[in-house]
Amino acid sequence: MKDFEEYIRQGEPEKAEKSYVWQTAIGLQDVDGLKPSPYLLQAAKQNIEGSITIGEVKQRIDSYYKAKPAGDESGRTEEADKVAARIAEILSEKTFTFSPTEYATDSQEAF
Numbered sequence: 001m002k003d004f005e006e007y008i009r010q011g012e013p014e015k016a017e018k019s020y021v022w023q024t025a026i027g028l029q030d031v032d033g034l035k036p037s038p039y040l041l042q043a044a045k046q047n048i049e050g051s052i053t054i055g056e057v058k059q060r061i062d063s064y065y066k067a068k069p070a071g072d073e074s075g076r077t078e079e080a081d082k083v084a085a086r087i088a089e090i091l092s093e094k095t096f097t098f099s100p101t102e103y104a105t106d107s108q109e110a111f
Contacts, residue, residue, distance in 0.1 A: 003041050007048050018048040018092070025087035026080075034080035039064050044088070054089045061085055 007019035022044045026036050043057045052060070065078045 003045070004048065014050070015048050021088050021091045022048065022084075024091060025084040028087055029080040029084050034076055034083075036080050036084055037064075037077050040081040040084060043085075047088075054085065054092055058082075058085045058089065 004019040004023050007015040010016070026040075026044075029036065040057075040061060043052065043060050046052045047054055047057050061081050065081075
């Protein structure tokens with residue numbers, strides 16, 4: 001995603017990590033043909049820069065769509081924004097891992 005490449009090139013580890021998280025979250029929405037709003041992209045950049053938290057991004061997105069009158073923009077953009085923010089939140093959690101060991105442990109506990 002071109003919007004976040006600059007943060008990766010700058011080489012600041014925290015910004016690069018957040019940029020990868022947002023690229024992944026938005027990319028997963030793109031697989032379903034969902035495109036984020038410019039508002040989400042702006043909020044994601046503020047999160048990458050450290051101005052706001054992901055929780056604040058989610059709050060802003062919710063407020064944005066509550067205040068926005070229904071128009072020609074479909075609800076799919078709202079869905080893309082909200083789901084991308086939630087995915088970014090999950091991927092940012094330090095306790096989140098997706099490894100074979102974690103999967104095997106979780107699978108055994110389910111039985």
